[in-house]
Amino acid sequence: MKRNVKGLTIALIATIFFSACSNGKKTSDATGFTYSEDFQNKLLEECIMAEDGSTIEIPEGKFLLKKPLSLDGKKHLTIKGAGAGKSLLSFLHQSEGGEGLLVTNCNDITIEGFTIQDAKGNNIKLLNCDTIAIRDMNSTWTSGSDSTNGDYAYYPVQCKHLLMENCEASYSSDAGIYVGQTINVTVRNCYAHDNVAGIEIENCINSDVYKCKAENNTGGILVFDTPGLPLHNGRNARIYDNDCISNNGTNFGKVSSMVSTVPPGTGIIVMGTDSADFYNNRIFYNKTVGIAVIGFQLTGKPYNDSLYGPYCTAISIHDNKFDSKTISVPDMSKDMGKLVALGLKGYKDIIVDGSADPKLRDSKGQVPDDYKICIRNNGDIKFANLNFWQVKGESDITDHVDHDLSKFDCEHTGIGGNASN
């Protein structure tokens, strides 16, 4: 009996000891990040149970989280750190969920002042939210240009009234700042570098991107309209006062991503979009193309969407500065790069594929003024028109190229961006 009591005591002490260990699970890694189950659980609960109008504070420090954070159905909520680089959340050892921070069905949300890194999917995703401010953030993957990095550093999709400012995005295997199917978008003073795509505005209506810097990405800024998505026919984008510098990074995107077709050395691509204005941008040292204006057909991907318009219409490119002085030969790793290098005999400041809705063309192949691509006041530029609409197949893809800029000497007035500002 006595022995039993002793055994029981030992067992009890052992239990207390081990349970203490497992409750307080706290480990640090070499980079100074700490995992504490208590901290994680507290933050998880704070996010889930937050009252409308409250502020969730992320303390200063380097924290590992194994589970994703989520906010759903909140109003007037702020999630705030002590500053990017001061409050850091790492999802390096994430065990479940597609996002680091997932925000759904919220109204009036502010996300500011912390670093978020190494989520398995997207670092921050917002879905179906209205009135969002994301500012003073850093979102990144820490293992360099790796195809297993997560997809988007910031991924607001199907939202309304989005403001992103003073945010940094890097090493995304897709787009650093990806805004999808969103209405009334402002992205300003952001820095996107070393991603496959720096900033991508896809199937959005009314967008302004200005005073941003896109550097060392494969492609700097993309304005895309793609088929098969619920919000069709993205339009009304203004891209101005941005620096698109040395976007010559290797394309480390997976084949399944749209951006994997982007050739390294691309400043800006506008694809399939209606009504977009590109002006006062500095587009320097991109080795393949400064600005490319293309229809979706150029990707060679079939699509199955009767509501989709694959052509660019009413695009205006004016008062931009190009500089290609220090750059070498165009990239050859992607089809479009090869086309530029071989078919066009080298780098071009502006390339248009010349495609337009066949229904719009008159008997001479001309497109009415309101639907044209207009290019003016960009200095002495290297220009090529692929006249892709006359191309029959791969064999004659470069046979119709001309360099006549005069057909594009026009301007569109009143292309709107985010009117809600």
Next chain:
Amino acid sequence: MKKISILLTICISCFVFIFFSRCMNGNDIVTVDAHYTEPFKKLSQYHFFKGDMKDLTPNDRVLPYDLITPLFSDYALKARFVWMPEGTSAKYVKDEVLDFPVGTVLIKNFYFPTDFRDISKGRKIIETRLLIHKQDKWDALAYVWNDEQTDADLNIIGDTKSLDWIDKNGNKVHDDYSIPNKNQCKTCHAFNGSLTPIGPKVRNMNHDFLYIDGKTNELDKWVAAGYLTGYNKAGNGSNKMAKWDDPTTGDINARARAYLDANCAHCHRKEGMANPTGLYLNFTNHDEASLGILKTPEAAGSGGGDFLYDVIPGKPDESIMPYRMTIDEPGKMMPQIGRKLVHTEGVALIKQWIAGMKDQSAANNN
């Protein structure tokens, strides 16, 4: 004085009666308040089960049911029950979840047999998820069972359980089973941004279930129990989904579409969280493109691997859909939550479906 003693006698006999009737019943009656602000902390407080709680013996008016083709959750077995307040019933809806009255509780117990080859060797109940139809909206609650299997505690932030079992082939399986947090519940249960049940649809319940008093069609049982009104068996009886793993219930197309409906379409439908993807896998969708046929993904990112399209007819090994089902890495796998393990048999079904697919055959699931 006499009056008082009579009163006292009445009171005492009332008390004794109540006491004994409860004793004879063995338990209290089901207790659900659709107006709660704080949910019960313990599962036992609802009194859904009588006797030894771990036996999951339903209390009065707690009716068991199951689904023809269920959601895969790491091979968990699920014991489902429904309860509605006295005098209320669900209204028949043809293609969507039944229209449940306020106060309804859907009760789903997740458990694992020690040995899937012989379930008499015992089981462990891990969690019980409740969907309660409150006054204005549904609420999702998860209760995590204790090791003694005597009760379960309310859990908000989710949990991970380290589990081991022997599968139907005699292999040892280890699983870090994930109990969803409150927001993750809604990830799957979102319909146009609001929380709703997913499972109890007519087409997925239209089969026989072995009740204590014999085998009966589930919908007939619900009608007999007063839990379903407006169901016209003659008119609606053929509204029935195939059982994904039973070839006698439907061809490969019917079974694959049933599987996708149960395992993907809670998100992948226009009203679900995966609306932005344009990939809609609900049973009632017949549009080839949004079923994924030669559809480029919206944001599969690195999850799509080296593949261009969600589904390429005849080429299961080059299609993103089965590829993401075979991944078990967060952020890349599909579904994104609700499983840690790969559903080998489910993947095989979908691959077989794609392999045998000729153009335009996917949209036809009838």
